[in-house]
Amino acid sequence: MSSAVTARLWTVEDVSTYLGVPVETLYTWRKRRYGPPAARVGKYLRYDPDAVRAWFLNQTTA
Structure with missing residues (x-):
């Protein structure tokens, strides 16, 4: 697995x-x-840590 x-x-x-x-x-x-983008897994929200970090970096450079 990756x-x-x-x-x-x-x-x-x-x-x-x-x-x-x-x-x-x-x-x-x-x-x-x-x-940051989130996906629903059943009734829960889950976030990809890399996507959260990328979103944050994009906010600080905008």
Whole structure:
């Protein structure tokens, strides 16, 4: 298996900690189609850590 397949996806709480924003902010951003991309897995949101980092870097250079 590749490392991308075996890498753990981040939860909303993980992203909240990484970005230093409240969990509710992430849900608000998602409703407004803003913020790092997330995928729904059942009833849960999951984030690719690389995509979150790329989104963050794009925000700091914009």
